[in-house]
Amino acid sequence: MKKKKWAVLGALVAAGVLVVLLAVRLAGITEAQKAEAYLKNCIMVGDSVTVGFQNYCAKSDQDMWKQLRFLASVSLSVHNALWPVSEKSIHPLYQGEQRPVWESISMMGAKDVFISLGLNDLNIMDDTCVYYQELADKIQTWSPGIRIHVISVTYVLKEGEKNEVRNVNIQELNEKLKVLADRNGWGFLDLASPLSDGEGGLREEYCSDGYVHQTAQAYEVWEEVLYAYIKEQITGNSRGKTREPAPEAIYQAVRAAVELPPMTEKDDAFIRDYYGIDPDLLDSYVLALAEDPVLAETIFIMRAKDPKDVEALLDAAGAVGKQKAAEMRNYEVPEQYQIAAESEVRTKGRYVYLVISQAAEDAEEIIEEELERP
Numbered sequence: 001m002k003k004k005k006w007a008v009l010g011a012l013v014a015a016g017v018l019v020v021l022l023a024v025r026l027a028g029i030t031e032a033q034k035a036e037a038y039l040k041n042c043i044m045v046g047d048s049v050t051v052g053f054q055n056y057c058a059k060s061d062q063d064m065w066k067q068l069r070f071l072a073s074v075s076l077s078v079h080n081a082l083w084p085v086s087e088k089s090i091h092p093l094y095q096g097e098q099r100p101v102w103e104s105i106s107m108m109g110a111k112d113v114f115i116s117l118g119l120n121d122l123n124i125m126d127d128t129c130v131y132y133q134e135l136a137d138k139i140q141t142w143s144p145g146i147r148i149h150v151i152s153v154t155y156v157l158k159e160g161e162k163n164e165v166r167n168v169n170i171q172e173l174n175e176k177l178k179v180l181a182d183r184n185g186w187g188f189l190d191l192a193s194p195l196s197d198g199e200g201g202l203r204e205e206y207c208s209d210g211y212v213h214q215t216a217q218a219y220e221v222w223e224e225v226l227y228a229y230i231k232e233q234i235t236g237n238s239r240g241k242t243r244e245p246a247p248e249a250i251y252q253a254v255r256a257a258v259e260l261p262p263m264t265e266k267d268d269a270f271i272r273d274y275y276g277i278d279p280d281l282l283d284s285y286v287l288a289l290a291e292d293p294v295l296a297e298t299i300f301i302m303r304a305k306d307p308k309d310v311e312a313l314l315d316a317a318g319a320v321g322k323q324k325a326a327e328m329r330n331y332e333v334p335e336q337y338q339i340a341a342e343s344e345v346r347t348k349g350r351y352v353y354l355v356i357s358q359a360a361e362d363a364e365e366i367i368e369e370e371l372e373r374p
Contacts (some may be wrong), residue, residue, distance in 0.1 A: 031231065032064060034234050035064055035227060035230050035231065035234065036063065036064040036067055038112070038230050038233065038234055039064060039065070039067040039068045039230070040067045041109075041110055041111040041112060042067075042068055042069065042110060042111070042112045042113070042114065043068075043069045043070065043071055043105055043108060043110040043112075043113050043114070044068060044069070044070050044071070044072065044113075044114040044116060044151075045070075045071045045072065045076075045081075045092075045101050045105075045113060045114070045115050045116065045117065046070070046071075046072040046076065046114075046115070046116035046117060046151075047072065047073070047074065047075060047076045047077065047116070047117060047119055047120055048072075048073075048074040048075065048076075048213065049116070049119065049154060049212060049213060049214060050070065050072040050116045051070075051072045051073065051074060052208075052213060052214055052219065053070075053219050053222050054070040054072055056216060056219035056222075056223075057070075060223075065223065069108060069110070070092075071092040071094065071101050071104055071105065072092055072116075073090050073091065073092045073093075074090070075090055075120055076090055076091075076092065076117060076120065077117055077118070077119075077120035077121045077124065078115075078117045078118065078121055078128055078131040078132050078135050079120075079121055079124050079128075079131050080120075081100070081101055081117065081135055082100075082131060082134060082135060082138075085098050085099065085100065092104065094107065094108070095107075100138070101135075101139070102135070102138040102139045102141070102142040102143070103142060105139055105142065105143055105146070106142040106143045110143065110146060111145075111146060111147065112146065112147045112149060112233075113139060113143075113146055113147070113148060113149065114149045114150075114151055114189070115132070115135070115136070115148065115149070115150055115151065116151040117132075117135075118132075118153040118170075118173055118177065119153050119154075119165070119170075119212060121173075122163075122164045122165050122166075122169055122170070122173065123163050123164045123165060128173060128176075129176050129177065129180050132150075132177065132180060133180065133184075136148050136184065136186070137248060140246075140248065140249045140252050141252050144249075144252045144253045144255070144256035144257075145249075145253050145256075145370070147186075147187065148181075148184070148186040148187070148249075149186060149187035149188070149189055149229075150177050150178075150180070150181045150186055150187065150188050150189070151189045151191055152174045152177065152178075152188070152189065152190045152191050152192040152193075153170050153173055153174055153177075153192065154170075154191055154192050154195050154202065154212070154214070155167050155170055155192055155195065155196055155197075155200065155201050155202040156170070156201065156202055156207075156211055156212045157201060157202050157204065157207040157210055157211060157212075158197075158199075158200075158201040158202075159210065160207070160209075160210050160211035160212065165212070167200045167201050168200070170192065171192075171200060174190075174192055183246075183283050183284055184246035184248075184249070184284065185244040185245040185246045185249070185284075186246070187229075187233070189225065189226070189229050190225075191221075191222060191225055194221050194224075194225055195214075195218055195221055202214075203218075205217055205218075206218035206221070244303065244349070244350065245370055245371070245373075246284055246303075247284050247285050247286040247301035247302065247303055247351075248284070248286050249370070250286075250301055250366075250367055250370045250371070251286040251288060251299055251301055253366055253367075253370050254299060254363045254366050254367065257362070257366050258357070258359045258362050258363045258366065259359065260290075260297060260299075260357070260359075261290045261291070261292060261295055261297055262290070262291040262292070263288040263289065263290060263291065263297065263299070264288065264289060264290075264291050265286060265287065265288050266287040266288075266289060270287070271285070271287055275316065275319065275320055275323070276316070276319075277313070277316045280305075281304060281305060281306070281309045281312070281313065282302050282303060282304060282305060282313075283303055283304070283305045284302075284303045285300075285301060285302040285303065286299065286300070286301045287299075287300045288300075293327075293331070294328075294331045294333050294336065295336060296324055296325075296327075296328050296333075296336040296337070296339045296340040296356050296357075297356060297357050298320070298321075298324055298340075298343075298354065298355070298356040298357070299353075299354075299355055299356075299357070299363065300317055300320060300353060300354040300355075301351065301352075301353040301367065302317070302351065302352045302353065303350050303351050304350045304351075304352065305350075307349070307350055310347055310350065310352060313352040314345055314347055314352055317345040317352050317353070317354045318345050318354075320354060321340060321343045321344075321345065321354055321356060324340040324343075324356055325337055325340035325341045325343075327340075328340050339356060339357065339358060339360075340356050343355065343356040343360065346364065346367075348368070348371050349371070351371060353367055355367070
C-alpha cells in the first residue's frame with residue numbers, strides 16, 4: 001500500500017515538474033514572440049559597425065533577429081546623414097535608391113528607430129549633438145509618434161586610437177548623448193560598457209581589425225544587451241524611468257493629426273522677452289504661433305527641469321493665454337478672441353501645456369495620449 005502511495009505521489013510530482021517546465025517554456029516563447037513582434041517595427045540606423053551587426057543578424061539562426069531592419073552604410077555620420085542626396089553621398093539604400101534616412105524610415109512605417117552613429121563624427125566637429133538633434137527632429141517630423149533610441153558609440157582598441165577617434169573622446173560624446181536623450185525623452189542603450197576592456201577601450205577579442213570594427217563574439221553581446229533592452233520596453237520597466245517624450249515630438253504628433261494654419265516656432269529670446277518665462281526653468285519646450293497675427297492659434301508645451309517649478313509655469317502659461325486673448329480683442333476678431341478666452345492650461349507631471357485652437361479638444365486629446373503612452 002505504501003509503495004502504491006509513493007508511486008502515486010511520485011507520478012504527481014513528476015507531472016507537476018512537467019507542468020512547471022511547460023509553463024516556463026511557454027512563458028519563454030511568449031517573451032520571444034513579443035520581442036520578435038517589437039523588432040518587426042524597428043529600424044537601426046548606423047555606420048560600418050552597424051553594418052557588421054546587420055550581417056550578423058542576417059546569418060542568425062533565430063528568426064527574431066532577422067526581423068530587425070537596417071538603414072546602415074559605411075562611413076555614415078550624423079553630419080553626412082543630413083547632406084542632400086547626390087552622386088557622392090553615402091545615404092543607405094532603400095528599395096534600390098538612396099534617400100535621406102528620415103524619408104526611408106517614413107516609407108518603412110517604423111514605430112521605433114535605433115540610431116547608432118557618432119563614431120565618424122569624431123574627426124569632423126564638436127557639434128555632433130546639435131546635428132543629432134536635427135536628425136532626430138527630421139525623423140520625428142516625417143514619422144510623428146516614432147520612438148527614438150540612441151545607441152552609445154562603442155570604443156576602439158587602445159592600440160588603434162588615431163586622430164580624434166580616441167576612447168576619451170568617445171566617452172565624452174556618450175555622456176553628451178545620454179544627456180541629450182534624457183532631455184528629449186529618448187531611450188539610451190549603453191553598448192560601450194559591456195564591450196569595454198574595463199579600462200576605457202574595446203576588448204581585444206571583440207575587435208576584428210585592430211581598430212573599431214567588431215567580431216561575431218562582440219555582436220553576441222549586442223544581441224544580449226538589445227534583447228534585455230527590448231524586454232524593458234515591452235514591459236514598460238525601463239529601469240523604473242517614466243517615459244517623458246520631447247515636447248517637439250508631441251507637437252509633431254498634433255500637427256500630423258490636427259489641421260493647423262501655418263505656424264512658426266519661437267525661441268528662448270522670445271519667451272523670455274515677450275512672456276517673461278525663464279528658459280532655464282525648462283529642459284525642453286515648443287511654442288508655436290500662427291504666422292497670421294489675426295489668428296489665435298497657439299501650441300505651447302513645456303517640460304520643467306524641476307517639478308517644483310510647474311506651479312510657476314502654470315501661471316506663466318495662463319498669462320500667455322490672457323495676452324493672446326487681449327491681442328485678438330485689439331485686432332477686433334471676436335471669434336478668435338473667444339477661442340483664446342476659452343483656452344485652458346493643463347498639466348501632467350513635469351509638463352505644462354496650453355492649446356488655443358478651434359481644434360483644441362482634439363489637440364489636447366493627442367497630447368494626453370502621447371503623455372500616457374508607455
